[in-house]
Amino acid sequence: xxxxxxxxxxxxxxYVQEEGLLARAGQELSRFGxxxxxxxxxxxxxxxxxxxxxxxxxxxxxxxxVTHNGTCNDNAAKRIAEKKxxxxxxxxxxxxGGVIMDFAKVCAHFAQCPVINIPTSSATCAxxxxxxxxxxxxxxxxxxMHFEREVDGVLADTAILSKQPPRLxxxxxxxxxxxxxxxxxxxxxxxxxxxxxxxxxxxxxxAKHSYQSLQKNIAAVMEESPxxxxxxxxxxxFFTTIAVTGVISGVARGSNQCALAHKFxxxxxxxxxxxxxxxxxxxxxxxxxLLQNHFNGEAENNKILTDLMKKYGLASSILPLGIPPTEDSxxxxxxxxxxxxxxxxxxxxxxxxxxxxxxxxxxxR
Numbered sequence: 001x002x003x004x005x006x007x008x009x010x011x012x013x014x015y016v017q018e019e020g021l022l023a024r025a026g027q028e029l030s031r032f033g034x035x036x037x038x039x040x041x042x043x044x045x046x047x048x049x050x051x052x053x054x055x056x057x058x059x060x061x062x063x064x065x066v067t068h069n070g071t072c073n074d075n076a077a078k079r080i081a082e083k084k085x086x087x088x089x090x091x092x093x094x095x096x097g098g099v100i101m102d103f104a105k106v107c108a109h110f111a112q113c114p115v116i117n118i119p120t121s122s123a124t125c126a127x128x129x130x131x132x133x134x135x136x137x138x139x140x141x142x143x144x145m146h147f148e149r150e151v152d153g154v155l156a157d158t159a160i161l162s163k164q165p166p167r168l169x170x171x172x173x174x175x176x177x178x179x180x181x182x183x184x185x186x187x188x189x190x191x192x193x194x195x196x197x198x199x200x201x202x203x204x205x206x207a208k209h210s211y212q213s214l215q216k217n218i219a220a221v222m223e224e225s226p227x228x229x230x231x232x233x234x235x236x237x238f239f240t241t242i243a244v245t246g247v248i249s250g251v252a253r254g255s256n257q258c259a260l261a262h263k264f265x266x267x268x269x270x271x272x273x274x275x276x277x278x279x280x281x282x283x284x285x286x287x288x289x290l291l292q293n294h295f296n297g298e299a300e301n302n303k304i305l306t307d308l309m310k311k312y313g314l315a316s317s318i319l320p321l322g323i324p325p326t327e328d329s330x331x332x333x334x335x336x337x338x339x340x341x342x343x344x345x346x347x348x349x350x351x352x353x354x355x356x357x358x359x360x361x362x363x364x365r
Contacts, residue, residue, distance in 0.1 A: 009130040009250040013152040015243055021157035022051040026059025028155055032114045033090030035062045039104050041069045044096035044120045071135040072103040081110035101126035116153035121164045122172040122238050124281050127154050128246030139277055141269040161238050162230040169225050170312055171282030172241035173214055178285050179248050180211035181292050182259040203252040210240050260295055263342040264288030275322020283314050294357040317364040325362050
């Protein structure tokens with residue numbers, strides 16, 4: 001499995017997580033400059049803008065808000081980067097969910113300036129992770145951009161995050177659980193160190209602890225979500241799904257810790273962009289985890305996942321995603337997954353196991 005980035009991007013330049021953090025966001029942003037360009041969608045800005053504006057004004061910052069309701073795509077990012085240059089802004093601040101987090105990082109990449117993310121959901125680790133999943137303006141996957149440097153800052157206000165719909169919270173949990181389930185496809189803790197890239201053993205240990213912590217806390221946290229004040233368990237879930245999951249990706253340098261579940265996600269966005277559009281990243285990854293567990297020889301672990309999916313109305317098979325349960329669609333997925341970095345297409349046994357696991361997934365209702 002190739003290393004995507006030579007550097008170990010182990011964290012964010014500054015990660016702050018606390019209840020009511022938005023009220024002093026201006027003070028935090030002052031560490032990076034005086035002229036922030038803030039990007040968010042209609043929903044996220046309706047929630048955060050009044051508090052943010054008061055905080056920015058108190059800190060004496062010269063700011064501007066830009067609304068972006070589209071995909072994370074290069075063309076729109078370049079246009080915003082040009083706005084930043086024209087207006088003299090010295091940082092990009094993303095405010096929103098996973099799409100905005102990824103989009104802000106791409107904008108900052110083209111503008112060559114610091115990026116600070118303010119997540120309004122914990123549905124992915126996008127606020128923290130030094131990469132962006134990019135799409136066409138119509139929503140088709142076009143590939144992942146890995147950045148040479150870490151995100152400069154993440155400001156996670158748990159008063160905002162605790163009010164997110166349970167669907168977003170659970171999607172983030174599935175995305176975080178994926179790190180441990182996927183890394184087991186290629187990594188064994190008993191393998192000699194020289195057989196895997198340096199750092200992957202640390203990624204495995206972190207992913208295992210995250211998996212266990214989420215299993216311990218998720219039932220209670222889902223029962224109390226949404227709420228006005230986050231519990232200790234909810235704070236731990238936010239920290240795990242946003243920060244720790246991002247650290248795992250950085251330590252692994254973009255390799256090995258993502259396998260079939262995320263490749264299933266990418267293939268679905270590519271082949272069925274319209275029917276998959278209403279579904280969150282973590283929701284589609286969650287369905288991919290059913291495939292991944294079977295491929296790993298641990299299909300018995302899927303009951304925990306499907307019970308959560310069904311209880312909270314998330315997709316628990318390919319059918320809600322608009323994927324027809326036909327031989328043609330199975331073969332189409334098989335071809336894409338076999339050609340991806342998740343599968344060694346020269347290994348007949350592995351390819352056969354992929355087909356068996358796809359048949360298992362295609363049989364679920």
